[in-house]
Amino acid sequence: MYKSIIASIVLAFVACNIATAQVQTYGFNYVIGVPTGNKADFVSDASYRGASFEFTYVPDDAFGLHFEAGWNHFYQSLPKATYEFGTLAITGKQYRYSTSVPIIVGINYLILPEAAIIPYVAFGAGLMYTESTLEAGLYSISREAWQFAVKPELGVAIQLTDGLYGKVSAKYYQTIKTEDVKGQSFLGVNMGLAFIVQ
Amino acid sequence: MISVIIVHMKQVSLYLLSGILLLGIVGCEPYEPVYTDDLDLVITNYTPDFDFKSKQTYSVPDSVVLISEEIFSGTPQFANPAYGNTIIASIKENMSAKGWTLVDKNQDPDVMVLPSVSQTTNFFYYYSYGYWNWYYPGGWGWYYPGYYYPPTVSSYKTGTLFLQLVDLSDTANVDNLPVVWSGIVNGLAQGGTASVNARIKSTINQAFKQSPILNQ
Numbered sequence: 001m002y003k004s005i006i007a008s009i010v011l012a013f014v015a016c017n018i019a020t021a022q023v024q025t026y027g028f029n030y031v032i033g034v035p036t037g038n039k040a041d042f043v044s045d046a047s048y049r050g051a052s053f054e055f056t057y058v059p060d061d062a063f064g065l066h067f068e069a070g071w072n073h074f075y076q077s078l079p080k081a082t083y084e085f086g087t088l089a090i091t092g093k094q095y096r097y098s099t100s101v102p103i104i105v106g107i108n109y110l111i112l113p114e115a116a117i118i119p120y121v122a123f124g125a126g127l128m129y130t131e132s133t134l135e136a137g138l139y140s141i142s143r144e145a146w147q148f149a150v151k152p153e154l155g156v157a158i159q160l161t162d163g164l165y166g167k168v169s170a171k172y173y174q175t176i177k178t179e180d181v182k183g184q185s186f187l188g189v190n191m192g193l194a195f196i197v198q
Numbered sequence: 199m200i201s202v203i204i205v206h207m208k209q210v211s212l213y214l215l216s217g218i219l220l221l222g223i224v225g226c227e228p229y230e231p232v233y234t235d236d237l238d239l240v241i242t243n244y245t246p247d248f249d250f251k252s253k254q255t256y257s258v259p260d261s262v263v264l265i266s267e268e269i270f271s272g273t274p275q276f277a278n279p280a281y282g283n284t285i286i287a288s289i290k291e292n293m294s295a296k297g298w299t300l301v302d303k304n305q306d307p308d309v310m311v312l313p314s315v316s317q318t319t320n321f322f323y324y325y326s327y328g329y330w331n332w333y334y335p336g337g338w339g340w341y342y343p344g345y346y347y348p349p350t351v352s353s354y355k356t357g358t359l360f361l362q363l364v365d366l367s368d369t370a371n372v373d374n375l376p377v378v379w380s381g382i383v384n385g386l387a388q389g390g391t392a393s394v395n396a397r398i399k400s401t402i403n404q405a406f407k408q409s410p411i412l413n414q
Contacts, residue, residue, distance in 0.1 A: 026314045038216050066259050080236075082404075082408045086242050087245075087409040088241070088242070089241070089243070089409070090240070090241050091239070091240040091241075091404050091408055092237075092238060092239040092240065093236050102384075136239055137237050137238060137239025137384055137385065146252065
Protein backbone atom coordinates (compact mmCIF):
# COMPACT_ATOMS: atom_id res chain seq x y z
CA MET A 1 0.00 0.00 0.00
CA TYR A 2 2.59 2.54 1.19
CA LYS A 3 5.07 1.45 -1.44
CA SER A 4 2.57 1.93 -4.27
CA ILE A 5 1.65 5.43 -3.01
CA ILE A 6 5.30 6.42 -2.84
CA ALA A 7 6.02 4.84 -6.24
CA SER A 8 3.17 6.75 -7.92
CA ILE A 9 4.31 10.04 -6.39
CA VAL A 10 7.88 9.42 -7.54
CA LEU A 11 6.67 8.46 -11.04
CA ALA A 12 4.52 11.58 -11.32
CA PHE A 13 7.47 13.62 -10.19
CA VAL A 14 9.86 12.08 -12.72
CA ALA A 15 7.31 12.24 -15.56
CA CYS A 16 6.67 15.95 -15.06
CA ASN A 17 10.37 16.61 -14.82
CA ILE A 18 11.00 14.96 -18.16
CA ALA A 19 8.06 16.66 -19.89
CA THR A 20 8.77 20.38 -19.98
CA ALA A 21 11.25 21.68 -17.48
CA GLN A 22 10.13 25.08 -16.31
CA VAL A 23 11.54 26.21 -13.00
CA GLN A 24 13.64 24.21 -10.63
CA THR A 25 14.89 25.31 -7.24
CA TYR A 26 17.43 23.87 -4.90
CA GLY A 27 17.41 24.86 -1.29
CA PHE A 28 19.11 24.36 2.04
CA ASN A 29 17.30 24.94 5.33
CA TYR A 30 18.30 25.12 8.93
CA VAL A 31 15.67 23.19 10.88
CA ILE A 32 14.52 23.53 14.46
CA GLY A 33 12.65 20.37 15.46
CA VAL A 34 9.92 20.47 18.09
CA PRO A 35 8.97 16.94 19.13
CA THR A 36 5.31 16.07 19.60
CA GLY A 37 3.34 12.96 20.56
CA ASN A 38 5.34 9.78 21.22
CA LYS A 39 8.57 11.45 20.25
CA ALA A 40 8.00 14.14 22.89
CA ASP A 41 7.43 11.39 25.46
CA PHE A 42 10.92 10.13 24.71
CA VAL A 43 12.72 13.45 24.13
CA SER A 44 10.81 16.59 24.99
CA ASP A 45 13.55 19.16 24.29
CA ALA A 46 13.54 20.94 20.95
CA SER A 47 16.31 20.08 18.51
CA TYR A 48 18.50 22.90 17.29
CA ARG A 49 20.56 20.55 15.18
CA GLY A 50 18.76 19.98 11.95
CA ALA A 51 19.02 20.62 8.24
CA SER A 52 17.09 19.83 5.12
CA PHE A 53 17.74 19.84 1.42
CA GLU A 54 14.93 20.53 -1.04
CA PHE A 55 14.52 20.24 -4.74
CA THR A 56 11.39 21.83 -6.19
CA TYR A 57 10.09 21.65 -9.71
CA VAL A 58 7.38 24.13 -10.75
CA PRO A 59 5.85 23.28 -14.16
CA ASP A 60 3.24 26.03 -14.03
CA ASP A 61 2.49 29.17 -12.07
CA ALA A 62 0.86 27.63 -9.08
CA PHE A 63 1.56 23.93 -8.70
CA GLY A 64 4.87 22.29 -8.18
CA LEU A 65 6.46 19.06 -7.08
CA HIS A 66 9.15 18.69 -4.49
CA PHE A 67 11.62 16.28 -3.02
CA GLU A 68 13.19 16.80 0.37
CA ALA A 69 15.67 15.01 2.57
CA GLY A 70 16.14 16.19 6.13
CA TRP A 71 17.99 15.39 9.29
CA ASN A 72 17.26 16.33 12.88
CA HIS A 73 19.02 15.23 16.00
CA PHE A 74 17.14 15.41 19.30
CA TYR A 75 18.86 15.11 22.65
CA GLN A 76 17.85 15.30 26.27
CA SER A 77 19.50 14.33 29.54
CA LEU A 78 17.36 13.34 32.47
CA PRO A 79 18.66 13.99 35.98
CA LYS A 80 19.73 11.18 38.26
CA ALA A 81 16.49 9.66 39.48
CA THR A 82 14.95 6.33 40.40
CA TYR A 83 12.77 4.75 37.75
CA GLU A 84 10.52 1.92 38.88
CA PHE A 85 9.20 -0.90 36.71
CA GLY A 86 7.18 -3.25 38.93
CA THR A 87 9.61 -4.70 41.45
CA LEU A 88 12.60 -3.41 39.49
CA ALA A 89 14.08 -0.05 40.48
CA ILE A 90 16.87 1.64 38.54
CA THR A 91 18.71 4.75 39.68
CA GLY A 92 20.91 6.65 37.31
CA LYS A 93 21.16 9.49 34.85
CA GLN A 94 19.58 9.01 31.47
CA TYR A 95 20.70 10.36 28.14
CA ARG A 96 18.24 10.14 25.30
CA TYR A 97 19.00 10.67 21.66
CA SER A 98 16.74 10.49 18.66
CA THR A 99 17.63 11.10 15.04
CA SER A 100 15.02 11.62 12.34
CA VAL A 101 15.70 11.49 8.61
CA PRO A 102 12.62 12.26 6.52
CA ILE A 103 12.76 11.54 2.79
CA ILE A 104 9.65 13.01 1.23
CA VAL A 105 8.15 13.73 -2.17
CA GLY A 106 5.03 15.82 -2.66
CA ILE A 107 3.17 18.69 -4.26
CA ASN A 108 3.34 22.44 -3.61
CA TYR A 109 0.77 25.07 -4.26
CA LEU A 110 1.81 28.73 -4.47
CA ILE A 111 -1.14 30.67 -3.09
CA LEU A 112 -0.01 34.08 -4.45
CA PRO A 113 2.70 33.31 -7.03
CA GLU A 114 3.07 36.94 -8.12
CA ALA A 115 3.28 38.47 -4.65
CA ALA A 116 6.47 39.86 -3.13
CA ILE A 117 6.03 37.41 -0.27
CA ILE A 118 4.76 34.18 -1.74
CA PRO A 119 2.74 32.05 0.63
CA TYR A 120 2.52 28.37 -0.21
CA VAL A 121 1.20 25.10 1.09
CA ALA A 122 2.62 21.67 0.44
CA PHE A 123 1.82 18.10 1.17
CA GLY A 124 4.24 15.23 0.92
CA ALA A 125 4.60 11.58 1.74
CA GLY A 126 7.53 9.25 1.94
CA LEU A 127 9.67 7.53 4.50
CA MET A 128 11.26 8.59 7.74
CA TYR A 129 14.16 6.84 9.38
CA THR A 130 14.18 7.13 13.16
CA GLU A 131 16.91 5.95 15.49
CA SER A 132 16.29 6.38 19.20
CA THR A 133 18.88 5.59 21.84
CA LEU A 134 18.54 5.54 25.59
CA GLU A 135 21.74 5.51 27.62
CA ALA A 136 21.73 4.88 31.34
CA GLY A 137 24.98 4.32 33.15
CA LEU A 138 27.12 2.30 30.82
CA TYR A 139 24.17 0.72 29.07
CA SER A 140 22.70 1.70 25.81
CA ILE A 141 19.44 0.58 24.23
CA SER A 142 18.81 1.54 20.64
CA ARG A 143 15.87 1.14 18.30
CA GLU A 144 15.60 2.08 14.68
CA ALA A 145 12.84 2.00 12.11
CA TRP A 146 11.88 3.08 8.61
CA GLN A 147 8.31 4.27 8.73
CA PHE A 148 5.80 5.66 6.26
CA ALA A 149 5.51 9.41 6.78
CA VAL A 150 3.21 12.22 5.72
CA LYS A 151 4.07 15.90 5.85
CA PRO A 152 1.80 18.93 5.52
CA GLU A 153 3.72 22.19 5.15
CA LEU A 154 2.91 25.89 5.28
CA GLY A 155 5.44 28.55 4.35
CA VAL A 156 6.44 31.74 2.64
CA ALA A 157 9.14 32.51 0.07
CA ILE A 158 10.61 35.99 -0.29
CA GLN A 159 12.64 37.03 -3.29
CA LEU A 160 16.04 38.35 -2.18
CA THR A 161 17.68 38.81 -5.58
CA ASP A 162 17.04 37.43 -9.03
CA GLY A 163 17.03 33.69 -8.64
CA LEU A 164 17.54 33.70 -4.89
CA TYR A 165 14.73 33.31 -2.37
CA GLY A 166 14.57 33.22 1.39
CA LYS A 167 12.16 30.67 2.78
CA VAL A 168 10.49 30.11 6.12
CA SER A 169 8.16 27.20 6.62
CA ALA A 170 6.60 24.92 9.17
CA LYS A 171 6.47 21.21 8.39
CA TYR A 172 4.68 18.66 10.46
CA TYR A 173 5.93 15.11 10.09
CA GLN A 174 3.84 12.18 11.23
CA THR A 175 4.84 8.56 10.77
CA ILE A 176 2.76 5.43 10.99
CA LYS A 177 3.77 2.98 13.70
CA THR A 178 5.64 -0.15 12.83
CA GLU A 179 5.89 -3.37 14.81
CA ASP A 180 8.54 -2.22 17.31
CA VAL A 181 8.41 1.56 17.08
CA LYS A 182 5.46 3.84 17.78
CA GLY A 183 4.40 6.56 15.35
CA GLN A 184 6.77 9.51 15.53
CA SER A 185 5.95 13.15 14.98
CA PHE A 186 7.64 16.49 15.14
CA LEU A 187 7.24 20.01 13.89
CA GLY A 188 10.14 21.26 11.75
CA VAL A 189 10.61 25.02 11.59
CA ASN A 190 12.64 25.59 8.41
CA MET A 191 14.63 28.70 7.55
CA GLY A 192 16.73 28.73 4.45
CA LEU A 193 17.60 29.78 0.94
CA ALA A 194 16.30 28.53 -2.37
CA PHE A 195 18.23 28.99 -5.64
CA ILE A 196 16.51 28.93 -8.98
CA VAL A 197 18.02 27.08 -11.90
CA GLN A 198 16.40 26.35 -15.22
CA MET B 199 5.84 34.21 -11.29
CA ILE B 200 9.34 33.47 -10.20
CA SER B 201 11.79 34.74 -12.78
CA VAL B 202 14.02 32.20 -14.43
CA ILE B 203 17.73 32.81 -14.67
CA ILE B 204 20.86 30.82 -15.23
CA VAL B 205 22.71 30.20 -12.00
CA HIS B 206 25.96 32.22 -11.74
CA MET B 207 29.24 31.27 -10.14
CA LYS B 208 28.66 33.81 -7.37
CA GLN B 209 25.45 32.07 -6.50
CA VAL B 210 27.11 28.67 -6.61
CA SER B 211 29.61 29.96 -4.03
CA LEU B 212 26.80 31.33 -1.90
CA TYR B 213 24.98 28.06 -2.25
CA LEU B 214 28.01 26.09 -1.10
CA LEU B 215 28.73 28.56 1.69
CA SER B 216 25.21 28.28 3.07
CA GLY B 217 25.53 24.50 3.02
CA ILE B 218 28.88 24.57 4.84
CA LEU B 219 27.57 27.05 7.43
CA LEU B 220 24.57 24.86 7.97
CA LEU B 221 26.73 21.81 8.57
CA GLY B 222 28.75 23.85 11.07
CA ILE B 223 25.63 24.83 12.98
CA VAL B 224 24.13 21.39 13.11
CA GLY B 225 27.35 19.47 13.63
CA CYS B 226 27.83 20.20 17.34
CA GLU B 227 26.96 17.24 19.51
CA PRO B 228 26.65 17.71 23.28
CA TYR B 229 29.19 15.64 25.12
CA GLU B 230 27.86 14.07 28.22
CA PRO B 231 28.26 12.54 30.74
CA VAL B 232 30.86 14.74 32.40
CA TYR B 233 31.56 12.99 35.69
CA THR B 234 32.34 9.37 36.46
CA ASP B 235 29.40 9.09 38.84
CA ASP B 236 27.08 10.20 36.04
CA LEU B 237 27.58 6.66 34.77
CA ASP B 238 26.78 4.93 38.05
CA LEU B 239 23.73 2.77 37.87
CA VAL B 240 21.95 1.15 40.81
CA ILE B 241 19.50 -1.61 40.01
CA THR B 242 17.47 -3.55 42.57
CA ASN B 243 14.83 -6.21 42.29
CA TYR B 244 13.02 -8.58 44.65
CA THR B 245 10.53 -11.37 44.73
CA PRO B 246 7.13 -9.87 45.50
CA ASP B 247 5.69 -12.83 47.42
CA PHE B 248 8.48 -13.11 49.98
CA ASP B 249 7.55 -11.86 53.46
CA PHE B 250 10.61 -9.80 54.40
CA LYS B 251 8.99 -8.58 57.61
CA SER B 252 8.83 -12.12 58.98
CA LYS B 253 12.66 -12.23 59.03
CA GLN B 254 14.82 -10.38 61.50
CA THR B 255 18.38 -11.64 61.50
CA TYR B 256 21.05 -11.68 58.86
CA SER B 257 24.68 -12.54 58.44
CA VAL B 258 27.23 -11.10 56.08
CA PRO B 259 30.72 -12.43 55.26
CA ASP B 260 33.77 -10.35 56.10
CA SER B 261 35.14 -10.52 52.56
CA VAL B 262 33.80 -9.70 49.15
CA VAL B 263 34.20 -12.39 46.53
CA LEU B 264 35.86 -11.43 43.27
CA ILE B 265 34.17 -13.17 40.37
CA SER B 266 36.37 -13.87 37.40
CA GLU B 267 35.59 -15.00 33.91
CA GLU B 268 37.46 -18.25 34.37
CA ILE B 269 35.56 -21.35 35.38
CA PHE B 270 35.70 -21.40 39.11
CA SER B 271 37.37 -24.12 41.13
CA GLY B 272 38.74 -24.13 44.67
CA THR B 273 39.08 -21.04 46.82
CA PRO B 274 37.80 -17.84 45.31
CA GLN B 275 39.73 -14.62 45.07
CA PHE B 276 38.61 -11.73 47.18
CA ALA B 277 38.22 -8.09 46.34
CA ASN B 278 40.88 -5.70 47.58
CA PRO B 279 40.03 -5.06 51.26
CA ALA B 280 40.52 -1.33 50.60
CA TYR B 281 37.17 -1.54 48.80
CA GLY B 282 35.79 -4.75 50.32
CA ASN B 283 35.76 -3.29 53.84
CA THR B 284 33.74 -0.29 52.63
CA ILE B 285 31.25 -2.62 50.94
CA ILE B 286 30.78 -4.79 54.04
CA ALA B 287 30.52 -1.77 56.35
CA SER B 288 27.96 -0.11 54.08
CA ILE B 289 25.83 -3.25 53.97
CA LYS B 290 25.86 -3.55 57.76
CA GLU B 291 25.04 0.11 58.19
CA ASN B 292 22.08 -0.05 55.84
CA MET B 293 20.72 -3.39 57.07
CA SER B 294 20.91 -2.10 60.64
CA ALA B 295 19.15 1.14 59.64
CA LYS B 296 16.37 -0.98 58.10
CA GLY B 297 15.91 -2.78 61.43
CA TRP B 298 17.73 -6.05 60.76
CA THR B 299 19.89 -7.72 63.42
CA LEU B 300 23.37 -8.90 62.52
CA VAL B 301 24.25 -12.38 63.79
CA ASP B 302 27.05 -14.81 63.13
CA LYS B 303 26.47 -17.29 60.31
CA ASN B 304 26.48 -20.08 62.97
CA GLN B 305 23.62 -18.43 64.86
CA ASP B 306 21.01 -19.52 62.36
CA PRO B 307 20.42 -16.25 60.53
CA ASP B 308 17.14 -15.84 58.64
CA VAL B 309 18.91 -14.44 55.61
CA MET B 310 22.41 -13.66 54.48
CA VAL B 311 23.70 -10.92 52.25
CA LEU B 312 26.39 -12.05 49.83
CA PRO B 313 28.45 -9.33 48.18
CA SER B 314 30.53 -10.08 45.11
CA VAL B 315 32.32 -7.89 42.63
CA SER B 316 33.35 -8.37 39.07
CA GLN B 317 35.57 -6.43 36.73
CA THR B 318 35.12 -8.77 33.85
CA THR B 319 33.61 -7.79 30.54
CA ASN B 320 30.71 -10.14 31.08
CA PHE B 321 29.09 -10.77 34.40
CA PHE B 322 26.19 -13.09 34.96
CA TYR B 323 23.95 -13.37 37.97
CA TYR B 324 23.91 -17.16 37.69
CA TYR B 325 27.60 -17.49 38.60
CA SER B 326 28.57 -20.59 40.56
CA TYR B 327 27.54 -20.96 44.18
CA GLY B 328 30.94 -22.59 44.63
CA TYR B 329 32.29 -19.11 45.24
CA TRP B 330 30.55 -19.13 48.60
CA ASN B 331 31.43 -22.57 49.93
CA TRP B 332 34.23 -21.00 51.99
CA TYR B 333 31.63 -18.99 53.87
CA TYR B 334 28.54 -21.12 53.87
CA PRO B 335 29.24 -24.65 52.63
CA GLY B 336 26.40 -26.66 51.18
CA GLY B 337 26.85 -26.88 47.46
CA TRP B 338 23.66 -25.05 46.56
CA GLY B 339 22.85 -23.28 43.39
CA TRP B 340 20.75 -20.16 42.96
CA TYR B 341 17.27 -19.40 41.91
CA TYR B 342 15.28 -16.20 41.70
CA PRO B 343 11.74 -16.93 42.85
CA GLY B 344 8.70 -15.07 41.60
CA TYR B 345 9.92 -14.93 38.01
CA TYR B 346 12.16 -11.99 38.63
CA TYR B 347 15.74 -11.77 37.44
CA PRO B 348 18.47 -9.29 38.02
CA PRO B 349 19.56 -7.98 34.64
CA THR B 350 22.54 -9.43 32.89
CA VAL B 351 25.48 -7.09 32.92
CA SER B 352 27.68 -6.87 29.90
CA SER B 353 30.00 -3.94 29.56
CA TYR B 354 33.59 -2.98 29.24
CA LYS B 355 36.07 -1.71 31.83
CA THR B 356 33.42 -1.50 34.44
CA GLY B 357 33.09 -2.59 37.99
CA THR B 358 30.00 -4.40 39.12
CA LEU B 359 28.99 -4.98 42.72
CA PHE B 360 26.38 -7.63 43.15
CA LEU B 361 24.42 -8.03 46.39
CA GLN B 362 22.33 -11.14 46.93
CA LEU B 363 19.98 -11.45 49.85
CA VAL B 364 19.42 -15.17 50.30
CA ASP B 365 16.63 -16.83 52.27
CA LEU B 366 18.03 -19.52 54.59
CA SER B 367 14.77 -20.81 56.05
CA ASP B 368 14.72 -24.07 54.12
CA THR B 369 18.35 -24.95 53.50
CA ALA B 370 17.88 -28.56 54.59
CA ASN B 371 15.34 -29.33 51.90
CA VAL B 372 16.44 -27.42 48.82
CA ASP B 373 19.19 -27.67 46.25
CA ASN B 374 18.95 -24.07 45.18
CA LEU B 375 18.83 -21.12 47.55
CA PRO B 376 16.24 -18.47 46.83
CA VAL B 377 17.75 -15.03 46.22
CA VAL B 378 14.81 -12.93 47.37
CA TRP B 379 16.39 -9.50 46.84
CA SER B 380 19.28 -8.48 44.68
CA GLY B 381 21.10 -5.26 44.03
CA ILE B 382 23.51 -4.39 41.26
CA VAL B 383 25.77 -1.39 41.26
CA ASN B 384 27.57 -0.76 38.02
CA GLY B 385 29.97 1.97 37.06
CA LEU B 386 33.37 2.80 35.72
CA ALA B 387 36.03 1.06 37.77
CA GLN B 388 38.43 3.98 37.86
CA GLY B 389 39.58 6.71 40.17
CA GLY B 390 41.50 6.91 43.43
CA THR B 391 40.65 4.70 46.42
CA ALA B 392 38.92 7.54 48.27
CA SER B 393 36.69 8.51 45.36
CA VAL B 394 35.83 4.90 44.50
CA ASN B 395 34.98 4.22 48.15
CA ALA B 396 32.78 7.32 48.27
CA ARG B 397 30.91 6.09 45.19
CA ILE B 398 30.63 2.55 46.64
CA LYS B 399 29.13 3.97 49.82
CA SER B 400 26.65 6.28 48.11
CA THR B 401 25.54 3.67 45.60
CA ILE B 402 25.02 0.96 48.27
CA ASN B 403 23.04 3.52 50.27
CA GLN B 404 20.98 4.15 47.15
CA ALA B 405 20.35 0.42 46.61
CA PHE B 406 18.83 0.19 50.09
CA LYS B 407 17.05 3.51 49.82
CA GLN B 408 15.20 2.40 46.70
CA SER B 409 14.22 -0.87 48.43
CA PRO B 410 11.62 -0.01 51.09
CA ILE B 411 10.59 -3.68 50.89
CA LEU B 412 13.56 -4.41 53.18
CA ASN B 413 12.23 -2.17 55.97
CA GLN B 414 11.49 -4.12 59.14
